[in-house]
Amino acid sequence: MASLARARRRRTPDLEEGESYYVSMTDMMVGVIFIFIIMLSYFALQYRQSTKALTQARHPETAALLQTATALTPHEATVEVDDKARVLCVPEDLIGGTGSDRRCFSYAPPAKTAATTVAADDAQRMLMGFLDADLRDAGAPLAGDTSGGALSFSADALFERGTANLSAGGRKIAGEVAASLARRLPCLAYGGASSTACPEGEARLALVNVLSQTNLDAFTAEGQQAAALALARSAAFHQALTGAQPVLAALRNGPPDQAASQPLLRVASVGQSQEGASRLGEGQTVSIQFQMAR
Structure with missing residues (x-):
């Protein structure tokens, strides 16, 4: 009987240590889930704001480009535009080229x-x-x-x-x-x-x-x-x-x-x-x- 009592006393610290470990893991998982929810909410809010800005913009393509263009700088240049053909030409050196040629782009009319x-x-x-x-x-x-x-x-x-x-x-x-x-x-x-x-x-x-x-x-x-x-x-x-x-x-x-x-x-x-x-x-x-x- 005495040996049985001693065995029970020896297992008690092991049980307490296991329960403490379980509680710590639970707290950690709750914290991880909480952080995940915060991150998900943030990205969902950002996505909703970006989608709203693009869908309600007068020119959605321009709005999308302006979200990625964060370092626009003004330049003075002569721009040629053919309104009938919807073509716009700029000097090549304006957009990083080294020659004296022109670079031309087509554009669509506004969807009136x-x-x-x-x-x-x-x-x-x-x-x-x-x-x-x-x-x-x-x-x-x-x-x-x-x-x-x-x-x-x-x-x-x-x-x-x-x-x-x-x-x-x-x-x-x-x-x-x-x-x-x-x-x-x-x-x-x-x-x-x-x-x-x-x-x-x-x-x-x-x-x-x-x-x-x-x-x-x-x-x-x-x-x-x-x-x-x-x-x-x-x-x-x-x-x-x-x-x-x-x-x-x-x-x-x-x-x-x-x-x-x-x-x-x-x-x-x-x-x-x-x-x-x-x-x-x-x-x-x-x-x-x-x-x-x-």
């Missing part, structure tokens, strides 16, 4: 079309966001989502039943819509009062269409009356908008002195032939559609 498209999409998205906020704050009964580029209303909320006469509620809605349009459209059109708040180079609208839509039976007299009513309602809503805010009637989609310039706010109607179409004037919608110039 892509930049314009992006600007137009962004401008339309911002416009619809502002209009949606204006009208919802005013309590206007918008129907559907405005992100598709249109403000839609049920014709029943605007007009007296079966007619193109605006109801009292319809006139109120038209006034609220006109006030919002008068605030938002002049910067995106021509012919309105210039504003110092309008950003330079802003995209422009090509068309703001007051559109009435209806289902109809095109082969019946009632269906043809529904088509005529839809057009009359578009015209009536257009007149209500321009009557409430005359500036809307002055806006155009191009400089007024250009022959192709047209009024920005125009009228249209769409009648979809359908069997068993609803009765005259029922289920019609009136929308204001916004189309950006490309």
